[in-house]
Amino acid sequence: MEQIVRCLLVLTLISPPAFAEKVVWRIETITSHLHVLFGRGGNIAVHVGDEGVYIVDDQFAALSEDIKRQINTIQSGLPEFVINTHFHGDHTGGNAPFATDGSHIIAHHHVRERLESAHGAGSNVLPRLTFGSDLTLHFNNEHAVIQHFEHAHTDGDAVVFFTVANAVHMGDLYFNTGSLPFVDVDSGGSVDGLLAALYTVHQRIGPSTTLIPGHGALGKKVDLEQYIALIERAKKRVLNAIAIHKSESAVIASDPLDGLGLEYSSWLPKARVTRLFYRSLCNEACFK
Ligand SMILES: [Zn+2]
Secondary structure (H helix, E strand, O other), X not given: OHHHHHHHHHHHHHOOHHHOOOOOOEEEEOOOOEEEEEOOOXXXXXXXXXXEEEEEOOOOHHHHHHHHXXXXXXXXXXXXXXXXXXXXXXXXXXXHHHHHOOOEEEEEHHHHHHHHHHHXXXXXXXXXXXXXXXXEEEEOOEXXXXXXXXXXXXXXXXXXXXXXXXXXXXXXXXXXXXXXXXXXXXXXXXXXXXXXXXXHHHHHOOOOOEEEOOEEOOEOHHHHXXXXXXXXXXXXXXXXXXXXXXXXXXXXXXXXXXXXXXXXOOOOOHHHHHHHHHHHHHHHHOOO
């Protein structure tokens, strides 16, 4: 009996409810060297070439064998490097299995710190290579500039500029899902920091640059402009509500995001988005 319970417990741990439904894998090609793998969790960029393979983000540990199989349909070989755009588990969950296979995990210093406090000092979830403001990976005749943006979605976000492929992996700075971003204020995120990061990316790209969002479909500069305008509108509405209603509960009750015509997911409902915007904007721009 005890053994059955233990087996069930192990099964529960390796098969979280999120994977009860079959993952539908899809690959989109940006150039012959750069592909995007859509599965469950953060979108994965796959760079292939004469020197091998590297990826940006790795979804969940339980999906790592599927991810390897999908990569092998593009080019055989294990990733030499895995770049994490930030510490959230739907972007770093595969770090341990990829590191065990020999991949070198790269991330901002704060990603390592946050993963270390969650998983312990000896965990192979932790990135081996960390950086501060930026780092450039010269591999496969691509020069991938990994740029840190402070206090945006979290305090450890990195955006990857593929300078040859003319594409950018934006991590969760960009949700192309027809809704507002998740500003993780408990992990150093900020509405104004996020907007500042988006303005900078917008300045650096051209109309034909392909944008890889953390979640949702690929986009272009014009889509980023709409996303920025949406966040600016939401910010203005929440600031107006703060000026009138003051307290967090009264602002949420006033429903300032109503009328924007957005869809909200079950894990990030409108009230939570409003609360996160309130907490971020009050820290920065209003009374305590
Ligand atoms: Zn995230």
